Amino acid sequence: MxxxxxxxxxxxxxxxxxxxxxxxxxxxxxxxxxxxxxxxxxxxGAIAGWQARLDPQSFGLGLCAFMLLDLSFDGEAEAVAELVSHPEVQELHHISGPHSYLMKLRVADTRALQAFLTRVVKPLPAVLRTESIITLDTAKETAAIAVGADR
The missing domain is CATH 1.10.10.10 (Winged helix-like DNA-binding domain superfamily/Winged helix DNA-binding domain)
Structure with missing residues (x-):
């Protein structure tokens, strides 16, 4: 390149x-x-796809939350497959440190977050513990990467 x-x-x-x-x-x-x-x-594959960036507020998805997940090895692959199948899950990262995964979610409000936890996350046998972090404001959110030509 x-x-x-x-x-x-x-x-x-x-x-x-x-x-x-x-x-x-x-x-x-x-x-x-x-x-x-x-x-x-x-x-x-350098250009991975073409898509429009949508405003979550316009679709009633005003709450951005991050969730730290601790998963047991038994059932981890199945839990990951189940989580990524839900449109509320925007990102799911396997991370280092005391937690197993970091998940980014977009839902309507705290009630919808609670429902997602109750309906999707907590029933998964591999889920040992969760910790939710709710964003109050977003200073920057992008999928853009520094490609070299613009640095």
């Missing part, structure tokens, strides 16, 4: 609806050369 590829990725990460012509002009390539690079970046 060269600097032009990194610049293409940076532009598309920031504004995925950038037209091919605008992209080509921004990186100093012909339209066909820019399109070829984008196709190659997709084929290589």
């Amino acid at each position: 060269d600097d032009i590829d990194r610049k293409i990725c940076s532009i598309l990460q920031e504004a995925g609806r950038t037209s091919s012509a605008e992209l080509a002009e921004a990186v100093g390539l012909s339209l066909s050369a820019a399109n070829d690079r984008v196709r190659r970046l997709v084929a290589q």
